[in-house]
Amino acid sequence: MSTTKEALDRVALSEDEYKLIVQRLGREPNEVELGMLGSLWSEHCGYKHSKPLLKFLPSKGKGVMVKAGEENAGAIDIGDGMVVVMKMESHNHPSAVEPYQGAATGIGGIVRDIFTMGARPIALLNSLRFGPLTQARNRYLFNGVIAGIAAYGNCLGIPNVGGEIFFADCYSTNPLVNVLCLGIAEKGKLVRAKTSGADDLLVLAGADTGRDGIYGASGLASRTFEDERELRPTVQVGNPFLEKLLIEACLELAQTDWIVGMQDLGAAGLTSATVESAARGGCGMEIDVLKVPRREEDMTPYEVMLSESQERMLVIVKKDYKDRVKSLFDRWEIPSNVIGRVSNNGLAVIKEGDKVVAQIPVSLLVSPPFYRPRVKKPSWITELQSFKANTVPDLKPRQCNSVLLRLLASPNIASKELVYRQYDHQVMNNSVVLPGNDAAVLRIKPSPKPSPLKGEGKERVKGIALTTDGNSRYCYLDPFLGGVIAVAEAARNLVCSGAEPLAITDCLNFGNPERKDVMYCLEQCIKGIARACREWQIPVISGNVSLYNETKGNAIYPTPVIGMVGLLDDINTYCTISFKDEGDLVFLLGNLLPPGDNENGLGGSEYLELVHGLVKGKPAIALDLEKRVQCCCLEAIKKGIIKSAHDCSDGGLAVAIAESCIMGNIGFQSEGVHPESSSGQDSRLDSILFGEHQSRIVVSIVLSSVVKLTKIARKWQAPLTFLGKVGGGRLVIESCIDLPLTKVRGAWCGGLSKVMFAV
């Protein structure tokens, strides 16, 4: 072997993989070729450890236009000639190294994935995980990531409408930054990222190419790292202004018939953009690196091919239209250059002037080896699950007020307004339900064409709801059920907003896949997600895997994040979490009392960690019940019966009621429910108030709707319990909680800033 272990390490290839390359190529690769192979065979681009598992996820389903993995993002039909394009992606490692630019370029990358397909990006969400804010380094990462997301997203004029933030020790050195973008396109106007025939031209548009981001895919995203500082040069710097121009120019281009396809330059830069487009079209391609405009001198072909400079697009242009494409980019003041052409010999040929510097079959570049090690349940999971709730004391009634306030102020539950007020969440004039609710709801402006519904009086306008969810504590304790619950909760959040769940994009964040326990968790989580997807019959239309999220042997919790979109046939039927009017009746849809001690809802709960310092036990969910509760809730919302709906999640029933009070600025008084006397041998006070039993929704209705709601609940066999009435200025749950609303609100609103500024 003529290469060194050091050289292989740099491109994150193993010696066995190198041998495989030599065998398939019939010779040793040169330096440029090795760099290209390393990038495309990296975990980040090649999905070596995850692809064999991803096939468990259902990719087909009603209305799916573009399946997961086919293109830059998935697409699904929402009727009326409109298509939703959606994807979520991680930018974890860059954000750990340089939070501001790491997060900013994460936004840039995911937005390009959407408009590359000819869809106008109309919403961003982000799902973030950090270590506790009591540590200075975590505050630095938190502030940097949020400022980076704000700076880039706000400049683009795309509303940032929702997401979630969760804090746990395991994310201290490995923050997670998952960003979701959703776009909308006319049905026949989707653009593919593929070549079609020889002689089409490869045009590179956007930023000049620099040395930034080299080894981003292979070095940063595809291995664990110990000292983040040395890797700072591998993080790119974003230019949102240029991206905004690219959006407008590329969307204009998408309306023409001058192009064959578009592909953005992301991980592994020019290498992956050109090779993957050629592979999709079954073609070859030829590039001259001298035609690539540089921002630095003396760049080698290797550097040009692997640079991850941001805000660049590859456009595959029909030969006869190159001048028109050029003048369109000129009008937007965007540099564009023909850098090569499509060929029909199946080879990726890289030239520097007349000299060939790399020549490899496209098929070899896109066929990394896949690994599926045999895994078994690690003993540490069994041990965590063996926890028995009776080893911790139950709450006494007099403790409940203060525990509720502590939970509301916990950074995982407290209001995130401190964060989302820094994001423009209203630009584009579609934001109906703003951040702070179970899901974001956006109006879909009708396309200019007359809708068939027009003429029947008022035109019906559609809406979509969006959420991201993933409780990683549950996944740590039970990766399979954690995966199931992530999907169930996302669907529940959409249902509470009045939307029918439609499709999923996911981001799977895990530790080092070379570890068997990590692979076990990955496999189980994926199987859990797949199980729940089948239950709801919703497809996974796109996604991303981020492995190696660990430092010095400490892996993050298994953290699958589910991004889900749902559809509202009529935007006016949307629902929010806030209690509305004095005298409205509050019901719980789902079980008030858990069926048995094993399912006391304490395992993995925020309460158990905050009050008892334990992350133990086991979450539980009955899919059948979950489905019936959701169907009941959605039907009642669509029929206009329900005035507010809020899912019980972190912090349980008491926190859900408190949040509905806070958002509605009105109190609650329980009636007929006595948690203290209900609690006994089989159930505990803490379990009733703060246990995180799944499949529960707190709803409010007017008195006159009781019969209607009861009927719908009976039809779906969904348990329905009367909890009390909306009204007054206090939150009262008989015999255990009695607090003025101002105090409840103060705890929830001030929770995050209290931690941020306490130090």
Added chain:
Amino acid sequence: MKFGIIVFPGTWSDQDCYYALHDILGQEADYIWHKETKLSGYDCLILPGGFSYGDYLRAGAIARFSPVMAAVEQFADKGGLVIGICNGFQILCEAGLLPGVLLPNSSLQYRCQWVNLRVENSNLPFTSKCCQEQVLKIPISHYEGNYYTDEATLQGLEINGQIVFCYSTSSGKITNEANPNGSLRNIAGIINKKGNILGMMPHPERACESLLGSTDGNIIWESIIEHYQGSSG
């Protein structure tokens, strides 16, 4: 009535303004690319929000040199109505068409939130349908919205009734808590001496439908439309 919506590279409220004026209020509206040098046939020009040229320098500092700005000035000289919203306000200040500057928010953070605006002068083409001291609910979305000017200019603004909107509580009180960005005297919008160039940080084009939480922005647009109809006979 015909509105002209000026588009700089990096502008993003252009489509929201178009939607509000054309789709909701049924007015004629055109986009005007920043390279245009002649503007004719328009009754009101809008400089919308966004990040013109990325606002990498001071917000609006580059856009003021765009070719279209000379034409905007001529249009205003002839008495045409001009309204700058958010980035548009910043550009008008940079261009010297309005006095003062917009500093970074006192929080040194971006702010996107609903605010209450008290109408300080309802005798203007832009506010004639408002009551004096009426409170409007309209959102803001900016990083540099902290209005500042020297004492003499401020006095002039006050004496001439050039302060149009101030951040207030929902009951119309001007308090520190109601000020989202640190603006001098809670100023959210001002007008030139002649009364035909308005600059405001909040986004009236985002408050035109009850579905989105407020229709108070329409009061401003309808004032402009009524003024036009009155003046054109």
